[in-house]
Amino acid sequence: MNTATGQITASPPDTSRLARLGLAMRRHRNAIIAAQWLVVASYLVLVAVPAFLPLPPDQAHLWSNLTRFAQFAFWGIWWPFVILSIMVLGRVWCGVLCPEGALTEWVSRFGLGRGIPRWMTWGGWPFVAFVMTTVFGQMTSVYDYPKPALLILGGSTVAAIAVGLVWGREKRVWCKHLCPVSGVFGLLAKVAPVHFRVDRSAWDAAPAGHRTSREHGINCAPLINIRRMESASACHACGRCAGERNAVQLALRSPDAEILRPSGAPENAAEETNAWPARLLVFGMLGVALGAFQWSASPWLVAAKQAAAGWLVDRDIWWPLNETGHWWLFTYYPEVNDVFTWLDGGLLLAYIAAETLVVGGWIWGWLRLAGMLTGLPWRRLSQTLIPFAGISVFVGLSLLTTSQLAGERLVLPWANDARIALLALAALWSTTLAWRLAGRNRAAAALGILAATAVPLAAWGTQFFVW
Numbered sequence: 001m002n003t004a005t006g007q008i009t010a011s012p013p014d015t016s017r018l019a020r021l022g023l024a025m026r027r028h029r030n031a032i033i034a035a036q037w038l039v040v041a042s043y044l045v046l047v048a049v050p051a052f053l054p055l056p057p058d059q060a061h062l063w064s065n066l067t068r069f070a071q072f073a074f075w076g077i078w079w080p081f082v083i084l085s086i087m088v089l090g091r092v093w094c095g096v097l098c099p100e101g102a103l104t105e106w107v108s109r110f111g112l113g114r115g116i117p118r119w120m121t122w123g124g125w126p127f128v129a130f131v132m133t134t135v136f137g138q139m140t141s142v143y144d145y146p147k148p149a150l151l152i153l154g155g156s157t158v159a160a161i162a163v164g165l166v167w168g169r170e171k172r173v174w175c176k177h178l179c180p181v182s183g184v185f186g187l188l189a190k191v192a193p194v195h196f197r198v199d200r201s202a203w204d205a206a207p208a209g210h211r212t213s214r215e216h217g218i219n220c221a222p223l224i225n226i227r228r229m230e231s232a233s234a235c236h237a238c239g240r241c242a243g244e245r246n247a248v249q250l251a252l253r254s255p256d257a258e259i260l261r262p263s264g265a266p267e268n269a270a271e272e273t274n275a276w277p278a279r280l281l282v283f284g285m286l287g288v289a290l291g292a293f294q295w296s297a298s299p300w301l302v303a304a305k306q307a308a309a310g311w312l313v314d315r316d317i318w319w320p321l322n323e324t325g326h327w328w329l330f331t332y333y334p335e336v337n338d339v340f341t342w343l344d345g346g347l348l349l350a351y352i353a354a355e356t357l358v359v360g361g362w363i364w365g366w367l368r369l370a371g372m373l374t375g376l377p378w379r380r381l382s383q384t385l386i387p388f389a390g391i392s393v394f395v396g397l398s399l400l401t402t403s404q405l406a407g408e409r410l411v412l413p414w415a416n417d418a419r420i421a422l423l424a425l426a427a428l429w430s431t432t433l434a435w436r437l438a439g440r441n442r443a444a445a446a447l448g449i450l451a452a453t454a455v456p457l458a459a460w461g462t463q464f465f466v467w
C-alpha cells in the first residue's frame with residue numbers, strides 16, 4: 001500500500017542475482033533468438049547430412065567423422081543432459097535452445113493462424129507420441145544409424161513446422177499439444193528448483209491500464225495464462241515475461257514445492273482429473289523407456305529368440321526368419337551385418353511390451369494401494385515418482401554416452417556404480433516425497449512408493465551387474 005496516495009502498488013522488484021538473470025533474458029531477447037538460430041543451423045546439419053554419407057568405418061572417431069560426431073552430440077550429450085537440465089532449470093531448453101520450438105514459432109508468423117482444433121487438445125497425445133517415437137526408434141536402431149535419426153527427428157521437425165504453418169500466430173502450438181517429449185519435460189520441470197514465479201497479488205495490483213499481457217507486448221509462445229501460472233510444467237522459461245508488473249521473476253524454490261502442494265488445491269485440479277501425465281510417468285518413462293533401454297542387453301531376449309526360432313524351424317515356417325528389407329521399419333544394414341528379421345522385430349516389440357506391463361503394472365498397483373490407504377488420488381501420488389523416473393531416463397540415456405566414449409577407448413569403470421547410487425538416491429527422494437505428501441497413513445504412502453521403485457531398481461541392477 002502506498003501510504004501517501006492510498007493506492008495499492010506492486011511489490012518492489014526482486015534484485016537477486018537470479019531475478020536479474022531473468023530480467024536480462026527479457027532485455028537480451030535478440031541474443032536468445034541468435035542462439036536459437038545457431039542451434040537450428042547446427043541441428044539441421046547434424047540431423048540431415050550424415051543420412052547421405054556412407055556408414056562410418058569401424059575405426060572412425062567422433063572427432064574425425066561427422067556421423068559419429070552427430071551420434072555423440074544427439075544421443076551422448078543432447079538427450080541425457082537436456083533431461084538433467086530440465087530437472088534443475090525447468091524448460092530452459094524449450095524456451096531458449098530447442099530448434100523445433102524456434103522453427104514452429106517462427107513459421108507461425110507467416111502461416112494461416114487458425115485456432116487450435118479440438119482433437120489436438122486431447123490429453124493423451126504426449127503419451128501416444130512418446131511411446132510411438134520411443135518404440136519406433138528401437139525398431140529402426142535410431143541411436144546407431146543416421147537415416148532413422150533423420151526420419152524420426154527430422155520428421156518431428158517437419159511436423160512441428162507444418163503445425164506452425166496452420167495453427168496459431170507466433171505461438172508454439174506443436175510444443176503445447178503434440179511434441180513427443182513435451183509431456184515428459186512437463187513432468188520433470190515440476191521438480192526444478194529454478195522457475196519463473198508469478199506473484200498474483202502484485203500482478204493484480206498493477207495499474208488498470210496495464211491489465212492485459214498484450215498491452216505489454218508479452219508473447220507467451222506456449223499459450224500460458226501468466227497471471228494464473230502456478231506450475232513450471234508448461235512454462236518454457238523463455239524469460240519474455242520476466243519483471244512484468246513487478247510480478248514475474250526468475251526465482252529459486254524447493255524442488256519438492258510443486259509436488260507437495262496441498263491435494264485439492266485449485267492448481268492441482270487439472271492434474272488430479274487428467275490421468276495421462278500419470279500414465280506417461282508410470283507406463284511411459286518407467287515402462288516403455290526401461291524396455292527400450294534394456295532389450296538389447298537382455299540374455300532373456302536371446303533365449304526367447306532361440307526358442308522361437310527352434311519352434312518355427314521344427315514347423316518349417318521360415319518367413320519370420322527372413323530379412324525384412326526396409327530400413328524405415330526395422331533395422332536393415334546388410335553392409336555391416338546388422339539386419340532385423342521379422343522374428344527379431346516381433347520379439348523386440350514383445351519384450352518392450354512385456355517390460356512395460358510388468359514394471360508399469362507393478363508400480364501402478366502400488367500407487368493404487370497406497371492411494372486407497374492414504375486417501376490420495378493415485379495420479380497425484382504418482383508425482384512423487386518424478387525424481388525417480390527422471391533419473392531412470394537419464395541413466396538409460398547415459399548408457400549411450402558411455403558406450404560411445406568406450407568406442408573411443410575412454411572407459412568409465414565407475415559409471416554403473418554411480419548410476420545405481422543415483423537411482424537409489426532418487427528412489428529415496430521419491431519415498432520422502434510420498435511420506436510428506438500423505439496427510440494420513442504416511443508410512444503406507446512411503447512404503448508403497450519404496451515398493452514401487454523396487455522392481456525398476458532391480459531391473460537396472462540386473463542390467464548393470466548381472467547381465
Ligand code: SF4
Nearest residue numbers: 220235236238239241
Ligand atoms: S510464462 Fe510464457 S512468457 Fe513467461 S517465461 Fe514462461 S513461457 Fe516464457
